[in-house]
Amino acid sequence: MEEQEKTLVEKALELIEEKKYASLRTLIIDEEPADIAEIFEELSNEKTIVVYRLLPKELAAEIFVEMDTDKQENLINAFTDNELKAILDELYYDDTADIIEEMPATVVKRILKNASADMRKVVNELLKYPEDSAGSIMTTEFVRLRKSFTVQQSLEYIRKVGIDKETIYTCYVTDEKGHLIGIATAKDLLLASPEKTVEEVMDDHVISVATLDDQEQIVLMFGKYDFLALPVVDNENRLVGIITVDDAIDVMQEETEEDFSKISAITPNDTEYLKTSVFQLWKSRIPWLLILMLSATFTGIIISSFESALAVLPILTAFIPMLMGTGGNAGSQASVTVIRGLSLGQIEFKDFFKVLWKECRVSLLCGVILCIATVAKVMLVDNLLMSNSEVTVFVALAVGITLLVTVIAAKLIGSALPLVAKKIGLDPAVMASPFITTLVDAISLLVYFAIASMILNI
Amino acid sequence: MEEQEKTLVEKALELIEEKKYASLRTLIIDEEPADIAEIFEELSNEKTIVVYRLLPKELAAEIFVEMDTDKQENLINAFTDNELKAILDELYYDDTADIIEEMPATVVKRILKNASADMRKVVNELLKYPEDSAGSIMTTEFVRLRKSFTVQQSLEYIRKVGIDKETIYTCYVTDEKGHLIGIATAKDLLLASPEKTVEEVMDDHVISVATLDDQEQIVLMFGKYDFLALPVVDNENRLVGIITVDDAIDVMQEETEEDFSKISAITPNDTEYLKTSVFQLWKSRIPWLLILMLSATFTGIIISSFESALAVLPILTAFIPMLMGTGGNAGSQASVTVIRGLSLGQIEFKDFFKVLWKECRVSLLCGVILCIATVAKVMLVDNLLMSNSEVTVFVALAVGITLLVTVIAAKLIGSALPLVAKKIGLDPAVMASPFITTLVDAISLLVYFAIASMILNI
Numbered sequence: 001m002e003e004q005e006k007t008l009v010e011k012a013l014e015l016i017e018e019k020k021y022a023s024l025r026t027l028i029i030d031e032e033p034a035d036i037a038e039i040f041e042e043l044s045n046e047k048t049i050v051v052y053r054l055l056p057k058e059l060a061a062e063i064f065v066e067m068d069t070d071k072q073e074n075l076i077n078a079f080t081d082n083e084l085k086a087i088l089d090e091l092y093y094d095d096t097a098d099i100i101e102e103m104p105a106t107v108v109k110r111i112l113k114n115a116s117a118d119m120r121k122v123v124n125e126l127l128k129y130p131e132d133s134a135g136s137i138m139t140t141e142f143v144r145l146r147k148s149f150t151v152q153q154s155l156e157y158i159r160k161v162g163i164d165k166e167t168i169y170t171c172y173v174t175d176e177k178g179h180l181i182g183i184a185t186a187k188d189l190l191l192a193s194p195e196k197t198v199e200e201v202m203d204d205h206v207i208s209v210a211t212l213d214d215q216e217q218i219v220l221m222f223g224k225y226d227f228l229a230l231p232v233v234d235n236e237n238r239l240v241g242i243i244t245v246d247d248a249i250d251v252m253q254e255e256t257e258e259d260f261s262k263i264s265a266i267t268p269n270d271t272e273y274l275k276t277s278v279f280q281l282w283k284s285r286i287p288w289l290l291i292l293m294l295s296a297t298f299t300g301i302i303i304s305s306f307e308s309a310l311a312v313l314p315i316l317t318a319f320i321p322m323l324m325g326t327g328g329n330a331g332s333q334a335s336v337t338v339i340r341g342l343s344l345g346q347i348e349f350k351d352f353f354k355v356l357w358k359e360c361r362v363s364l365l366c367g368v369i370l371c372i373a374t375v376a377k378v379m380l381v382d383n384l385l386m387s388n389s390e391v392t393v394f395v396a397l398a399v400g401i402t403l404l405v406t407v408i409a410a411k412l413i414g415s416a417l418p419l420v421a422k423k424i425g426l427d428p429a430v431m432a433s434p435f436i437t438t439l440v441d442a443i444s445l446l447v448y449f450a451i452a453s454m455i456l457n458i
Numbered sequence: 459m460e461e462q463e464k465t466l467v468e469k470a471l472e473l474i475e476e477k478k479y480a481s482l483r484t485l486i487i488d489e490e491p492a493d494i495a496e497i498f499e500e501l502s503n504e505k506t507i508v509v510y511r512l513l514p515k516e517l518a519a520e521i522f523v524e525m526d527t528d529k530q531e532n533l534i535n536a537f538t539d540n541e542l543k544a545i546l547d548e549l550y551y552d553d554t555a556d557i558i559e560e561m562p563a564t565v566v567k568r569i570l571k572n573a574s575a576d577m578r579k580v581v582n583e584l585l586k587y588p589e590d591s592a593g594s595i596m597t598t599e600f601v602r603l604r605k606s607f608t609v610q611q612s613l614e615y616i617r618k619v620g621i622d623k624e625t626i627y628t629c630y631v632t633d634e635k636g637h638l639i640g641i642a643t644a645k646d647l648l649l650a651s652p653e654k655t656v657e658e659v660m661d662d663h664v665i666s667v668a669t670l671d672d673q674e675q676i677v678l679m680f681g682k683y684d685f686l687a688l689p690v691v692d693n694e695n696r697l698v699g700i701i702t703v704d705d706a707i708d709v710m711q712e713e714t715e716e717d718f719s720k721i722s723a724i725t726p727n728d729t730e731y732l733k734t735s736v737f738q739l740w741k742s743r744i745p746w747l748l749i750l751m752l753s754a755t756f757t758g759i760i761i762s763s764f765e766s767a768l769a770v771l772p773i774l775t776a777f778i779p780m781l782m783g784t785g786g787n788a789g790s791q792a793s794v795t796v797i798r799g800l801s802l803g804q805i806e807f808k809d810f811f812k813v814l815w816k817e818c819r820v821s822l823l824c825g826v827i828l829c830i831a832t833v834a835k836v837m838l839v840d841n842l843l844m845s846n847s848e849v850t851v852f853v854a855l856a857v858g859i860t861l862l863v864t865v866i867a868a869k870l871i872g873s874a875l876p877l878v879a880k881k882i883g884l885d886p887a888v889m890a891s892p893f894i895t896t897l898v899d900a901i902s903l904l905v906y907f908a909i910a911s912m913i914l915n916i
Contacts, residue, residue, distance in 0.1 A: 190613065328786070358739070
């Protein structure tokens with residue numbers, strides 16, 4: 001597959017180079033819009049508009065939706081008003097709203113000027129919903145049925161209006177006031193006898209979401225219930241839109257990448273890596289590096305204040321990286337597990353003590369094994385193998401016990417902080433990393449020096 | 459929603475407690491299978507079979523699929539042969555294959571004994587495909603049309619066979635030899651005039667995958683092309699199955715959680731956190747902690763060998779945690795970015811030098827800022843504020859320059875290692891973490907001591 005796609009872009013570029021536009025049209029006309037959009041990514045602005053004008057109207061609109069924001073803006077600026085109008089006529093309202101959200105004010109003005117009155121009204125409504133809410137990702141183009149329709153009538157109605165709807169596979173039954181009272185799938189309708197009424201065929205146990213519900217929770221429902229679409233209702237249970245599975249997948253992918261960025265201390269950014277500028281990458285990475293660097297001041301202060309102890313037994317220094325490293329790893333194992341559990345709705349704040357009790361036991365198990373392994377390793381490698389006379393069994397014990405305490409502290413802090421962050425309304429994924437690292441590092445050093453002075457009398 | 463669901467389980471448990479089974483049946487009969495399955499998770503084995511027997515056959519099968527493996531095994535063991543047969547009759551073949559994969563040999567034997575000859579044959583075929591291949595996640599129950607059918611005939615055919623098919627919304631057109639020649643969606647058929655032939659209506663530009671293609675690549679295609687189903691063909695382009703969007707979403711979620719586990723040094727495990735035993739959690743975490751702990755031996759050795767330098771200027775020790783911490787963060791920013799890029803198919807090995815050149819520039823920008831910030835911070839906080847006479851401008855410079863070099867090394871190693879791992883057939887996400895940490899830590903220490911001895915003459 002990969003091979004084929006590359007060939008398509010390459011072939012197309014060759015034909016464009018040679019200005020063989022008729023062959024180009026034949027080449028691409030049957031391809032998927034997402035694949036054709038990739039060709040445009042490689043073209044200069046002048047070529048883009050030339051090639052774009054070769055496309056049939058409907059396909060042109062489908063490709064337009066798949067393009068990068070920059071390309072879209074370039075094209076809109078190159079369009080005549082009539083061309084823009086033609087494309088807008090083919091777009092779904094929710095796609096238009098998404099595009100408008102990314103455009104500068106002047107372009108937005110032109111889009112709204114050339115949109116139909118209907119589109120303008122719906123798009124304005126859609127743009128009012130807060131980011132990340134169900135309202136912001138829903139589409140208003142769905143098939144609405146009445147319960148009194150027969151199956152036959154419904155199928156005829158679908159034939160009439162279906163072409164402009166984002167999906168015809170789930171139809172929504174509403175009463176006179178627009179309240180959602182049932183769902184009839186195309187499968188229900190196709191398999192039922194034509195004279196039955198929609199009321200007899202529909203499923204009146206409808207799962208719906210509210211316009212202001214969080215998109216992250218909503219996309220999880222698609223995974224759980226295997227829906228192709230989910231209805232969105234206002235606070236009086238009136239149907240205002242639907243969310244289709246393809247949009248849910250997009251949101252799912254977006255949210256996942258955001259979480260990956262956050263747990264690796266990067267400000268999320270939804271551009272592909274290879275297309276992101278060096279400056280953009282720098283901007284999304286430097287703040288967290290600075291914060292984490294400055295927070296390491298604490299560990300520096302702790303070490304400074306134990307300088308005299310380290311002077312007496314310098315070998316103690318050699319174990320600091322291992323202690324802090326293992327603490328950091330133990331902590332991030334716990335924190336990422338809890339952060340994902342929260343994201344997937346499998347853990348809530350009310351599970352706080354359950355989680356802590358679990359981590360308590362897991363960390364004790366891990367800590368004991370690591371403690372034994374460390375003592376053994378220190379005695380075998382550092383003492384025997386490298387015959388470092390400074391390394392006594394007491395040093396080994398001090399390191400081992402510190403490791404045990406560090407792992408327990410790391411896992412408890414790592415699991416507790418994301419839960420607390422969530423509770424007080426902060427993003428668990430963002431808040432976790434710097435605080436956990438700093439806390440765990442500081443604790444492991446304090447424990448280390450306390451235990452060392454106790455066991456080794458320094 | 460969350461509230462409602464909780465109430466369903468609670469209500470159901472109350473009714474079961476009071477043995478009000480008729481009310482229970484009324485309560486749950488219209489709910490989603492996934493929600494009803496949650497009730498069973500709370501029941502003892504005896505209660506499970508009692509309540510399960512109240513369910514109508516078709517719903518019972520749908521709920522069965524949603525249950526945990528343990529519950530499924532318990533139920534199968536409690537079933538009579540007739541009950542088992544009845545459930546199996548209702549299951550899709552791919553779901554049966556998935557269930558069989560998780561069951562012990564004795565249970566598998568009973569399932570196959572009670573399955574229809576047809577099911578047995580297909581399930582055996584499905585089980586032959588390697589894990590994580592398209593074949594292992596596909597279903598064989600799809601609607602197959604002939605190009606000579608009229609639209610009318612096709613709709614009638616769908617009405618006849620549709621009830622047992624996993625989806626009727628995408629139908630597949632094959633020739634006499636079973637080769638895939640086109641796709642006709644239910645929308646195409648519904649909106650076309652009845653006397654047209656399938657050949658006229660179908661889309662003959664079909665995107666398909668091969669049985670052995672990797673599932674991770676396949677699910678990305680659903681995000682890219684907005685498909686509801688994707689056909690799977692053998693190496694002679696004969697249609698053998700389809701992958702539906704709901705199964706793709708499940709795989710997507712699985713793969714994502716696997717990546718999260720791996721980058722936080724946890725062996726993946728697909729049980730929910732709160733349902734995973736302490737021992738299981740320990741088992742998935744301890745190997746990496748041990749490996750990472752042991753690999754820290756190298757940093758220990760490096761520090762030991764510079765003991766004399768540290769003895770001359772003990773304050774140098776105070777900056778080690780900050781240097782290693784910042785190096786680790788800078789490295790994981792780069793490695794997670796590249797690992798995700800690889801997972802999403804946005805980066806390939808051929809981009810190796812593009813990636814390295816980009817990271818080169820980003821790390822230089824980050825490093826310079828961090829260097830300046832560190833020198834300023836060391837001079838202001840450690841020298842002026844805490845009036846530590848040991849901290850001279852030369853110490854600040856040594857720390858700052860080391861930080862610059864460390865960040866550059868960390869980002870280059872962090873981005874290069876996942877790419878190399880992928881190239882030599884290892885999992886980028888697993889291989890990255892321990893190696894990167896160890897390498898970056900060792901490099902930062904070596905650079906630190908080299909620069910310190912140069913600048914500070916120790």
